[in-house]
Amino acid sequence: MAQEWSLDEVLIGLHEAEGVGWKTIKRIMAGGGLAEALDRRERDWREFGLNVRQRENLVRRLRPESMEAAWRKRSRAGVFAVTRRDPRYPFLLKQSPDQPPWVLYCIGRPELLTDRPAVAFVGTRLATAYGLRVAEDLAAACAERGLAVVSGMAKGIDGAAHRGAVNRAGGTIAVLASPADAPYPAENRALYRKISETGLIVSEMPLGTQLARGHFVLRNRIIAGLSLGTVVVEAGDSSGALITAKCTIDANRELFVVPGPITSPRSSGALDLLRQGAKAVMRIDDILLEFQHVLPPEILREGSREAPPGRLRKPDPAGANLTPDEARLYDLLLERPLSIDELSARSGLTFGLLHSVLLSLQIKRRIHQQPGSVYTVL
Template sequence: MYSEMQKYEIWLATIPGIGATHYFELVEHFGSAQAVFNEYRAGSYPLGEKTEAALLKARSPQRVDALAQRLEQRGLQALTFSHPHYPEILKSIDDPPCLLYAIGDTSLLGRPSIAMVGSRRATRYGKEMAFELAQDLAATGAVIVSGMARGIDSCSHRGALAAEGKTIAVLGCGVDVVYPPENQELYDEIAKKGLLISEYLPGAEPLGNHFPARNRIISGLSTAVILVEAGERSGALHTLNFALEQGREVFALPGNINSPNSAGTNRMIRDGAHMLLEFTDVLDELGWSYTPKAPEAAKSSGDQPHPATNPEEKQVLALLESGEFNREELAAQVDCSAQKLNTTLTMLELRGIIKQSSGGIYHL
């Protein structure tokens, strides 16, 4: 349920042409969003002809109530600037969004967070490191923030979830839109166990200009930003630029100096980013306490040697315990879709539990 004040804030923020700049100017000038609704008259504040017409047309009590009701019916949350779960850390940036749409646990926005970003066309090394770093950091209680894009973003979210930790996906489309479409299962899992947020209207398409703006929110939500792997012109570098402007700590993972996939990360280290060699480097730099991992005890013969996180992984591992299989043979015996099997095999490989030899043969 929304308070009356929040209903008017949702109303004002969703008027076409208003945007965050006009929103904050109007609220400052009139005193509140409700005062804008009650007191705005043509010419009373310079908005431009089209935006002013849109505001006057939208000014009806029925619309104010209908907007809030529609969000509730669709299972969406709207976090206005006055909402108790709107993150204080995000309010401190130069251009915070005036409204965030959310699906999931909005209380995560108040917890210590670390952003992880990188190339969509990541190498195996980059994917493995993103998964492992996110898994280790999430296990200490840090919330992992990323953009649910292909490559480094997706592996970062999956690593956090594999640790039974928490993760936030900041989308460059409507919060109810799955992009990229192959991330449907990841989207669903984050919705249940983490948080999806967006500043764009529900249903908004993933337009190219949305993603650079989205990046300022990824860094704005986080105490530190990690660049896992990125080429010289990777869009992930925009997130680091935002992070530096916002006063966040910036870390980069070194890579092969001859690899164009690591040119961006290596340059950031040269230019002053903290070099990241293990996850504790981040925690130590931030001064966050954590419990070091105890040495792994030797497993007895009765212990499960290959921990599985879901039924599909259990089926795959049970088969591989008895021998080697190719993808087609596994597909014939594992009860899941082809897409789910691909994801399962990738995650097991990234965690180092299974291996794939030449010819596409999987084994432990």
Template sequence: MDNNKIYSIWLGSINNVGAKTYKKLIDYFENAENVYRSNNDDLKSIVNNSRIYKNILEAKKIDPYRYVNRLIKEKIDVLLYNDDGYPKLLKDIYDAPPILYVKGTIKKIDDLSLAIVGSRNATAYGLSVSEKISYKISKHGFTVISGMARGIDSFAHKGALKAGGRTIAVLGCGVNIAYPEENKKLMNEIIENGAVISEYPLDYLPLSGNFPARNRIISGLSLGVIVVEAGIKSGSLITAKFALEQGRDVFAVPGNITSAYSKGTNELIKQGAKLVADINDILEEYNFREDIKVRINEQLINTLNNDERKLYEMIKDSPRDIEEIIDYIKYPVAKINYLLSSLLLKGLIIRLPGNKYEKSFD
């Protein structure tokens, strides 16, 4: 780990040094090591808040390596804004966090992602819809982004996990804190199949003021935000607002017009959010984009089991009739029909007249 990263981690770990103060200091001192070695007068001229100023002075007495060693011990990665691994979509927003703490892995394929958000106090309908939508978009190769809150968020993560897909939780506290505590097991499963991430340093408590800022990261990581169920004052509407400001798509699931739990989502639809009645309402927004079509199909292919892949590899080269398939695969007809149905449902092949099949995407 180079000095720039070590001192950047040190600066980011200081209490009350948020994204704005961090950027302001780097703009003036050029790098975090210069902040560490700065004289007090220069520092005071830049930091107007007396509490933050005192916190930085106290932090300058601490060896920067101490915090880094703890991160290494707890297997927590750190991504700086200019690092290659920093999420591409997030880098595009105007107030991207300068530092991300990551427990788990962020991969290139996570650029193809959708956020699912909604109320903590959700109905059984909302929880079921959240899980089902998450499951289906995950099966189509999307990484599911959410906030690991109880309610809609938790079921969004669970749907992706059930589908064998990837999911990322954005926390409003340090990544070493399970919040709510009841989601500790879920948090561990997310880490195994994606990541929990935060702009806040270790041990940073889940204060109420953290969550609106956290929501800009949820939308910033995503191509679009799906609001499943939300009251008129739900924090998920803040996420939808950030999505609009960031140029991301906003989807909303309609709900009972007499239910307070759906007033927010119904209002979003009135304001122009895309109504989601089934998974196709989401997918059709991306099918016209060639870059996304390529990524969706690549990820779908990666989900195939050995038998599905063997059949797909045969069909993708040229159209095949059922007799050719039976002769080549040498599986029982019932199994071949099952595999063909699976590939058809995933949208990887299409059926032609004359009982022929061909690859659906070029």
């Protein structure tokens, strides 16, 4: 019976077992326990440090009838699951330092996960008319060029960004704090249906999970992890958008802020990000300029609603088809792994350019960032 289920389904089972967390699954994966998981009895899980209740939950979830019931539930809801083992799993999200989800539950177009670069838009739920207009217009401009627009489908700035992008070439990805088949908030149900038809709905929450406050923080790290950079449009001092901004910085991605009135409490948090070094955005070129070493030419050129979807450049043979700056860094890393400080000293590149070139090499799957900002060739 164990052989009837793929290793991806086993990983989904581990993810859905109550009380089994991210780090426990990592230990199981590292210990080679995935292939034999279906054949393990309760006592066989002791080596992974699980208590009795966790072991019982795990054995129960991995029973054949439970595996089939979960699969049928997803199928009835029109949900497909993408695990960390799946080639459809987004490359940038996998590189995130914030415990990338083991499983993504999705509704819609799976190609949006991998076929085009993405930019996130976040901001306050209590947006001003100015903020709503800017978010919608700027997101529309990004999507017309072929960039996917990622946001959290909350009311306010999130909804405006989705509405601006949903009918454009790049499309939009809505990352939910609730399960993929349970739209939240209720007032965005029509938008949810439109995105599920033309874009992509994503959640790491198993179907049937009750919405909890902490899920919004978990969602925010996915929004940042899927994207080359994040645009903050209006955020107060306690806005959840600031959590996404922090995740963006932690992942070494670009952070952009749309300037707002200095007298507005709804812009105070965003303005503070500008003081800390975020890049000001007033038009789409302010975003594209930061990614000129990464984006394909058709996105960098001014496009239209019918513009072809922008695809990340395919990996080439080692050392081939690299820009001079990329080749310089790649040659240095062929000698040995180097920290970002060592690369800065040896390459002579400015820090801003160095960051862009390193990100480009990662997207092209030439190099990998290790803990401590140490880079090595793949």
